[in-house]
Amino acid sequence: MYNYDSVIGNDKIIKSLKLAVDNNRVNHAYIFDGVKGSGKHLISNIFAKTLNCERGEDSPCGECISCQTFESGNNPDIIYVRRKEGDREIKVDTVRNVINKNIEVKPYRNRYKVFIIEDADTMNTAAQNAFLKTLEEPPEYAVFLLLAENYNKLLVTVLSRCQRFKMQSIPSPVIKDYLTLNKGIGAENAQLAALYSQGSIGKAMELSASEEFNSLRKVVMDTTVRLLETDLIGMYELAASAEEYKDSVDAFLDIMYLLYRDCLVYKQTGRNELLIQGDNIDVIKRICGILDTRRLIRGCELIGNAAEAIRRRGDFQLVIEDLFFKLKEK
Ligand SMILES: [Zn+2]
Incomplete structure (x- = not known):
């Protein structure tokens, strides 16, 4: 059930949203900006449910018809705007058909008509311009909730009309x-997932539930070291065998990034207790023996860029080959 009680963290955002409802000062547009798993979906959905709850309080009652239809995914006044399957962007026809045409029709039974725009930062320029027309003069009942991982991909003209919440x-x-007490995850596993998740509760839950996570860690550790020690042919072989982990590419790159980060910390401090993966100190020492600080910093940047390219739906094999090649460059 969608309720603020089920949200971990983000207290300030929730407080602002509740205040807006209490003071009857709900804006027409909000941006929830944050990484995957940071709670954008959960909070925006609870807010949408609250806005249309018949009791009109600052949290959803969960019992009225509007709350119930929301829970079953059938609330006619809460509309999801999504990228078409297989598309990299939200295109202008989606904005025209799902938002601009729909907005003329008054809410079916509720006070507000709420549009939840998922991956709003993937709206292409034409789509954003079409959206802007509506955003400039929205009807009284319209509320837009934009979910974004990179809010700076949105046009300034769009941004200026939205209240932004940084998750x-x-x-x-x-x-x-949370993982040990509420989800019954073992302490060691929970610790590791929490460290890897870098502040994202959704990611931590996903990791702690994943049996493959630990084996993936071993693969990444092994790949990272071998990559530095092998020749060019070996490098292409490693890139080809990484294909097997295509579906977990986010985790693959995250682990690699944090390994580089650990090496950098170790190189500068020599302190084991500051490491996220201190259980792999041998690997960290080996990498530190090969790479100097400059290459470690550059490695972090390169891995970050690769993760960004994957998020923009770049070709897996090309991105990985390019990354591996650059990581080997002296
Ligand atoms: Zn309700």
Whole structure:
């Protein structure tokens, strides 16, 4: 059930949203900006449910018809705007058909008509311009909730009409406690997932539930070291065998990034207790023996760029080959 009680962290955002309802000062557009798993979907959905709850309080009652239809996914006044399957962008026809035509029709039974735009930052320029026309003069009942991982991909003209909430990252001890107390995850597993998730509760839950996570860690550790020690042919072989992990490419790159980050920390401090993966100190020492600080910093950047390219739906094999090649460059 969608309720604020089920949200971990992000207290300030929730407080602002409740205040807006209490003071009857709901804006026409909000941006929820944050990484995958940071709670954008959960919070925006609870807010949408609240706006149309018949009791009109700052949290959804969960019992009225509007709340019930929301829970069953049939609330006619809460509309999801999504990228078409297989598309990299939200295109202008989606904005025209799902938003601009729909907005003329008054809410079916509720006070507001709420549009939840998922991956709003993937709206292409034409789509954003079409959206802007509606955003400039929205009807009284319209509320737009834009979910974005990179809010700066949105046009300034769109941004200026939205209230932006930056999703907060949740401290890893809080995530660890949540996983052990509420999800029954073992302490060690929870600790690791919390550290890897970098403040994202959704990601932590996904990782802690994944049996493949630990084996993936081993693969990434192994690949990272071998990549630095092998020749060019070996490099292409490693890139080809990484194909097997295509579906977990986000986790693959995250682990690699954090390994580089650990090496950098170790190189500069020599302190084991500051490492996220101190259980792999041998690997960290080996990499530190090969790479200097400059290459470690560059490695972090390159892995970050590769992750971004994948998010923009770049070709897996090309991105990985390019990354591996550059990581080997002296
Ligand atoms: Zn209700």
